[in-house]
Amino acid sequence: MNWPMLYARSRGLPAAAAALLVTAALLGAAVAAGDGATDPRLIALAVTAGVTAAAPGLGGQDADLDRTAAIRWWPRRAAHVVLIAAAVAGTLLAAQAAGQQPTAAFLLRGSAGLAGLAALGAVLFGATYAWLPPVGWLALTLFVPHRPGGVSGWLLAPAGSGAAAWTGAVLLATGTACYALFGPRATARATC
Numbered sequence: 663m664n665w666p667m668l669y670a671r672s673r674g675l676p677a678a679a680a681a682l683l684v685t686a687a688l689l690g691a692a693v694a695a696g697d698g699a700t701d702p703r704l705i706a707l708a709v710t711a712g713v714t715a716a717a718p719g720l721g722g723q724d725a726d727l728d729r730t731a732a733i734r735w736w737p738r739r740a741a742h743v744v745l746i747a748a749a750v751a752g753t754l755l756a757a758q759a760a761g762q763q764p765t766a767a768f769l770l771r772g773s774a775g776l777a778g779l780a781a782l783g784a785v786l787f788g789a790t791y792a793w794l795p796p797v798g799w800l801a802l803t804l805f806v807p808h809r810p811g812g813v814s815g816w817l818l819a820p821a822g823s824g825a826a827a828w829t830g831a832v833l834l835a836t837g838t839a840c841y842a843l844f845g846p847r848a849t850a851r852a853t854c
Contacts, residue, residue: 669738673719681715682750686757693758702768703804705754706817709772710800712750714793717780721789721846736842743838747777768821775816775830776800778837784846785837792846 689708751773755766776796783792808815819826
């Protein structure tokens with residue numbers, strides 16, 4: 663087997679892809695049932711579900727073993743985060759093709775920002791808990807009042823919002839850079 667296939671399998675790509683396809687199918691069904699009108703909160707939830715399905719794949723089975731590998735990890739790590747964002751945005755855009763969809767910028771911004779948050783989560787908490795920052799930000803966005811055009815509400819801001827676009831881009835750049843440089847945090851394993 664070649665290394666890209668082994669890398670994909672070791673990072674749980676088949677399970678993440680299946681979860682993303684189920685999420686896209688559910689979003690497509692919701693768009694069809696809603697006569698093409700889609701609530702931005704539903705789209706934010708779908709983007710978060712897609713990113714969090716891939717978040718555990720930001721770390722391998724053994725972080726210490728990955729650190730001793732004789733390959734340069736930073737390009738692979740950076741590509742991994744960007745590919746998560748692109749796969750989530752692309753799949754969800756395809757799922758909504760039948761109905762009236764938000765602009766691609768809305769999905770790209772959300773996917774990019776949440777993928778960056780997941781990468782930061784992998785660095786801070788380990789890949790097992792990399793899903794915490796995206797889910798936490800979604801919860802704050804949905805349940806805590808915020809200024810509509812502000813940075814805290816970037817996930818639900820309209821597609822033309824400059825502050826939201828910059829927030830998503832900064833989160834992606836920061837998360838990707840930190841993850842590429844430091845890798846996922848090694849989590850303690852339970853011993854018998």
